Amino acid sequence: MTHEADDLRTALVHxxxxxxxxxxxxxxxxxxxxxxHLFTPDASLDDAYADAIVATKxxxxxxxxxxxxxxxxxxxMLEQAEIEPDMRVLEIGSGGYNASLISELxxxxxxVTTIDIDQDVVDRARDCLAAAGYTNVNVEQGxxxxxxxxxxxxxxxxxxxxxxxxxxxxxxQLALGGRIIVPxxxxxxxxxxxxxxxxxxxxxxxxxxCGFVRMQGASERKEDLVLLHGEDVGLRxxxxxxxxxxxxxxxxxxxxxxxxxxxxxxQEPFDGLDLWLATALPxxxxxxxxxxxxxxxxxxxxxxxxxxxxFDGGSFAYLTLRPASEDxxxxxxxxxxxxxxxxxxxxxxxxxxxxxxxxxxxxTPHISAYPVGTADEQLPDGLVVDKKHVRIxxxxx
Numbered sequence: 231m232t233h234e235a236d237d238l239r240t241a242l243v244h245x246x247x248x249x250x251x252x253x254x255x256x257x258x259x260x261x262x263x264x265x266x267h268l269f270t271p272d273a274s275l276d277d278a279y280a281d282a283i284v285a286t287k288x289x290x291x292x293x294x295x296x297x298x299x300x301x302x303x304x305x306x307m308l309e310q311a312e313i314e315p316d317m318r319v320l321e322i323g324s325g326g327y328n329a330s331l332i333s334e335l336x337x338x339x340x341x342v343t344t345i346d347i348d349q350d351v352v353d354r355a356r357d358c359l360a361a362a363g364y365t366n367v368n369v370e371q372g373x374x375x376x377x378x379x380x381x382x383x384x385x386x387x388x389x390x391x392x393x394x395x396x397x398x399x400x401x402x403q404l405a406l407g408g409r410i411i412v413p414x415x416x417x418x419x420x421x422x423x424x425x426x427x428x429x430x431x432x433x434x435x436x437x438x439x440c441g442f443v444r445m446q447g448a449s450e451r452k453e454d455l456v457l458l459h460g461e462d463v464g465l466r467x468x469x470x471x472x473x474x475x476x477x478x479x480x481x482x483x484x485x486x487x488x489x490x491x492x493x494x495x496x497q498e499p500f501d502g503l504d505l506w507l508a509t510a511l512p513x514x515x516x517x518x519x520x521x522x523x524x525x526x527x528x529x530x531x532x533x534x535x536x537x538x539x540x541f542d543g544g545s546f547a548y549l550t551l552r553p554a555s556e557d558x559x560x561x562x563x564x565x566x567x568x569x570x571x572x573x574x575x576x577x578x579x580x581x582x583x584x585x586x587x588x589x590x591x592x593x594t595p596h597i598s599a600y601p602v603g604t605a606d607e608q609l610p611d612g613l614v615v616d617k618k619h620v621r622i623x624x625x626x627x
Contacts, residue, residue: 235267238279242266242301245281251305260334261305268362269327270298298325299390303422303440308335310424310436311386311411316340318381320403322374323390323445326355330364332388343368343381347447373447377403384408392420392442394451395617396599401427409435413442416597416615416622417508418453418468418516423597431604432620434597439501455518462523465539465546466516469615476544480568488572489563490579492586493554503562504538505595506585507549509613509624511540511577517548530565540574547574549582589626598623 243261246252252261267278277284284298308331313319316339319332324346333342344367346352352371359367370378374389375397383405389412400410410425410432422440425432444450456465456474458481465477494500508514517531517539524534531537532549539548545568551560562582566575599620600609612625 235265235275235279238275239266242279242281246301246305249302251302251309253309256335257305257308257331260308260331261301263334264327264330265362266298266301266327269325269330269358271358297443298327299442303442304328304331306438306440307388307390307411307422308332310422310438311388311409313386317385318383318405319343319386319388320345320378320381320384321388321390322377322400323442324351324355324369325390326358326362326364326367326369328388328390329355329367329369330359330362333364333367338366341368341381342366343370343378343384345370345372345374345378347371347373373449374445375399375448379403386411389413389445390442391445393445393449395449396425396432396620396622397449398619401432413440414597414622415444415451415468416505416624417514417613418466419504419508421505421597425597425599430601432599434595437595437597439499459523459528462520463529464518465541466518466536467541468515470513470515472541473544477541477546477568480544480546480571483567483569483571486566486572486575487550487563488566488575488579489552489561490582490586492562492582493556493559494551494562496558496560502590502593502595503549503582503585505624506589506626507538507540507578507581509595509626510581510584513540513542513546513574515539515541515546532562538578540578542570542574544568545570545574547571547578549578593626596623596625596627598625 252258270278270284273284281301283300313335315337317336318341321329321344324344329342329344356369377399382403385405385408387410392413394415413420413422422438423434424436454467456477517536519536530550532551537549547564547566550563550565554561564575564578566572609623610625615622
């Protein structure tokens, strides 16, 4: 088994390097050193070294609430973190595997602390770390919202669960010049953001697409799912009031489609467009779909699992695609439902054009977190999302 595991681990590292996800020798060496299969004992070797999550715990509805994250996401965040030898690092959301990678990066002169709210996860992490020979990791049980003050300050705080908010303990426990790397949820979109302190605010140094199970405990905040067509079509709404009955009624209205003239290649990512639409459209939300609804042509979203959308009162519109005249390209459009569906679809198409002409290439989103009492006039232009502890802003340059 050892020889087979070594070969699979080597292949995984080679694959992640080939895709440009692992960029540095130090992160590659950490991935090559840590036996991931010891942190996924219930999975086959092939599954342990696949570039996919390994679920380790589900809730009563079967939803994954704890997992060993996909290697590509772990590698992305570790590269963002730029961890150096002898650093002190806090990981919020434990499983053991990521803590062992961090341990490799900080070396014998550093210190790693990992915390999780779930005692089962903590016990499992301790067992797996011991089995893999990592005895220098502090494993704590508790609510990650409050960090772990007794080992602070930390040069890096890495959050490995989707965070709706940025609690004050994380900033308070951050060393001078330190970084918080957190998958923060903004209007339903999750981005891995590297924050550094700038006075009384946090400013982004890197923003990457990612996905994580949500945090539990005091920071937990669920999105609302407004079902529109059985359980196959719905709108995921985050931090906004809505009229459930009116939106359901809109679904029965004939759709109106507006095309933008903007095209995209079949293999070209457009997550920057999603964040732009969230910035530009006050009623931004996301269309959630199941395959039967697409096969029955109830909806035709831009992606098989859904699309960016916008709602207003009893109307909504969502992003769609159709084949363009050029081979292997598609045109963006928007499909609207409800009395103002065409108006909303026109707004979406217009913002696709605005993104294409001004922000598609060479533009960077800037995400900041200001203290919750910061006045509007002190915030930059762009999206403002009010959380419990901070005011998140998204602006573009």
